[in-house]
Amino acid sequence: MTKKTILIVDDDPDYLFQLKLKVQQFGFEVITADSQQEAERMLDFVKPDLAILDLMMETEDSGFILSFKIKRKYPDLPVIIATGVTAETGINFSSNSEGDKNWIKADLFLDKGIRTDQLHKEINKLLKI
Amino acid sequence: MSTFNILVVDDEPGIRSGTKRILQNFKVDYPFMDEQIDFEVDEAESAEAALEMINHKVPDIILLDNKLPGMQGVELLEIIRKNNIDTLVVMITSYASLELAVKATRDGAFDFIPKPFTPQELRSSLENITKQLFLKRMTQKLNTEGKQIRFQFLSVLSHELKAPLNAIEGYIRIIRDKQLGDKVETYQDMLDRSLERIKGMRTLIMDLLDLTRIESGKGVKEYKKVCLNEIAQTAIDTMRPYAIQKDLNLYLNSSEKCCLQADLNEMQIIINNLISNAVKYNKEGGRVDCTIKSDKGIITIIVADTGIGIPAEDHEIIFQDFVRVKSPETRNISGSGLGLSIVRQLVGLYHGTIDLKSTPGEGSIFTVTFPKNL
Ligand SMILES: Nc1ncnc2c1ncn2[C@@H]1O[C@H](COP(=O)(O)OP(=O)(O)OP(=O)(O)O)[C@@H](O)[C@H]1O
Ligand SMILES: [Mg+2]
Numbered sequence: 374m375t376k377k378t379i380l381i382v383d384d385d386p387d388y389l390f391q392l393k394l395k396v397q398q399f400g401f402e403v404i405t406a407d408s409q410q411e412a413e414r415m416l417d418f419v420k421p422d423l424a425i426l427d428l429m430m431e432t433e434d435s436g437f438i439l440s441f442k443i444k445r446k447y448p449d450l451p452v453i454i455a456t457g458v459t460a461e462t463g464i465n466f467s468s469n470s471e472g473d474k475n476w477i478k479a480d481l482f483l484d485k486g487i488r489t490d491q492l493h494k495e496i497n498k499l500l501k502i
Numbered sequence: 503m504s505t506f507n508i509l510v511v512d513d514e515p516g517i518r519s520g521t522k523r524i525l526q527n528f529k530v531d532y533p534f535m536d537e538q539i540d541f542e543v544d545e546a547e548s549a550e551a552a553l554e555m556i557n558h559k560v561p562d563i564i565l566l567d568n569k570l571p572g573m574q575g576v577e578l579l580e581i582i583r584k585n586n587i588d589t590l591v592v593m594i595t596s597y598a599s600l601e602l603a604v605k606a607t608r609d610g611a612f613d614f615i616p617k618p619f620t621p622q623e624l625r626s627s628l629e630n631i632t633k634q635l636f637l638k639r640m641t642q643k644l645n646t647e648g649k650q651i652r653f654q655f656l657s658v659l660s661h662e663l664k665a666p667l668n669a670i671e672g673y674i675r676i677i678r679d680k681q682l683g684d685k686v687e688t689y690q691d692m693l694d695r696s697l698e699r700i701k702g703m704r705t706l707i708m709d710l711l712d713l714t715r716i717e718s719g720k721g722v723k724e725y726k727k728v729c730l731n732e733i734a735q736t737a738i739d740t741m742r743p744y745a746i747q748k749d750l751n752l753y754l755n756s757s758e759k760c761c762l763q764a765d766l767n768e769m770q771i772i773i774n775n776l777i778s779n780a781v782k783y784n785k786e787g788g789r790v791d792c793t794i795k796s797d798k799g800i801i802t803i804i805v806a807d808t809g810i811g812i813p814a815e816d817h818e819i820i821f822q823d824f825v826r827v828k829s830p831e832t833r834n835i836s837g838s839g840l841g842l843s844i845v846r847q848l849v850g851l852y853h854g855t856i857d858l859k860s861t862p863g864e865g866s867i868f869t870v871t872f873p874k875n876l
Contacts (some may be wrong), residue, residue: 387699
């Protein structure tokens with residue numbers, strides 16, 4: 374079986390590096406981009422099996438817009454939006470309700486502080502492994 | 503018990519009556535609040551009707567459908583925003599288009615409820631909104647009472663402090679668990695990055711200290727005659743080691759002594775920040791020119807660089823707390839985004855002005871003026 378490829382997009386170089394390492398250790402191939410723009414260019418010629426996007430990059434809603442564009446291009450590609458913003462910024466994505474998924478188009482919202490094994494589980498679930 | 507007034511604007515009678523029914527016995531409480539909040543629901547079947555009702559009595563929350571018979575939801579939103587009407591707008595829409603969502607949020611919509619919604623979805627959305635509104639009202643009240651609580655500021659601050667902490671913690675875990683093997687050299691970059699993030703946090707804390715001192719309006723302020731030429735010279739000397747690494751030349755042009763009655767520390771903060779930015783955001787082999795002159799009762803400080811420049815749309819916002827330009831050129835430069843906000847506040851204290859001219863790719867010129875007070 375060939376390794377599945379996961380795209381990670383985040384503008385914090387350290388978070389990007391650390392997440393990449395984790396996901397590689399889960400046994401996946403990882404490609405990275407550090408902005409919405411770069412990710413869009415990449416998606417023109419690669420189709421990953423799953424994408425993990427940071428919410429706030431160039432603008433505070435880059436992650437949403439990227440997710441929307443990914444889903445338009447590859448409707449079946451699972452997208453996770455990882456946020457560091459929680460209650461304290463007043464932006465709350467705790468509800469992973471069907472309705473939210475409809476307009477935001479991401480499959481899952483995760484807090485960036487998620488435990489490693491939890492993250493692994495969520496990725497596997499979305500990849501149906 | 504207090505009551506929030508909700509106006510549902512939707513052309514579907516089912517949505518209006520449903521909302522009314524769902525919220526009838528619904529109450530929200532919150533540890534901070536001494537009291538529970540319940541809801542009173544009014545309805546309008548068009549944006550025009552809603553506007554009339556708003557003119558009469560401003561509701562606390564408006565649940566607004568976008569697709570309406572005459573005027574559209576977003577148009578009503580725009581009117582509300584233009585007239586500074588103090589109400590919280592939540593869009594309900596089955597047109598689950600992200601573009602609309604993003605646009606409406608930019609235009610001042612607070613949240614979205616996708617249609618069709620279940621009673622539980624509506625209640626939990628409203629619970630959130632109510633808490634937000636409550637907090638907002640509370641902050642407004644405290645502000646008018648003269649207690650400066652900077653809710654927004656604190657929330658961004660916690661985000662800014664959390665990001666480097668997470669990065670450092672992540673690296674320490676990797677190193678502790680020897681995830682990349684036993685060789686110490688493998689971890690060199692991670693240690694360097696951790697130190698870099700710690701440095702960033704330190705600047706943030708220093709900036710915060712400056713800010714608190716300015717805002718509390720006291721501290722160790724001491725007004726005396728200070729000469730800006732000397733301050734600029736010291737600032738340039740301090741930055742020189744950094745400038746050498748980038749092969750930059752720094753020049754001070756001032757033919758006469760320009761002095762004013764001021765707090766030395768505050769003048770240092772202003773000039774240091776401008777010169778440090780001119781160095782930080784410069785290009786290999788570039789230059790920084792600091793000019794200080796005095797003319798007809800006005801002292802002018804000009805800091806010009808040949809750096810990366812600032813896109814026109816960011817000229818206003820970079821003076822706000824925590825705002826940094828995000829671009830490939832600035833990605834590896836650390837900073838808290840507080841420097842210019844501090845500079846602007848301080849300049850204001852001395853009844854001065856600050857102005858920016860910049861061409862992306864070519865450089866920036868920051869000009870500060872002070873009325874002479876000696
Ligand atoms: N001389 C300059 N040339 C280009 N960009 C600049 C210049 N000065 C400021 N900027 C932009 O404006 C933003 C805000 O500057 P500011 O000094 O407030 O924060 P900072 O430099 O990021 O952090 P610090 O609080 O450590 O100074 C910077 O992040 C940078 O993007
Ligand atoms: Mg600065």
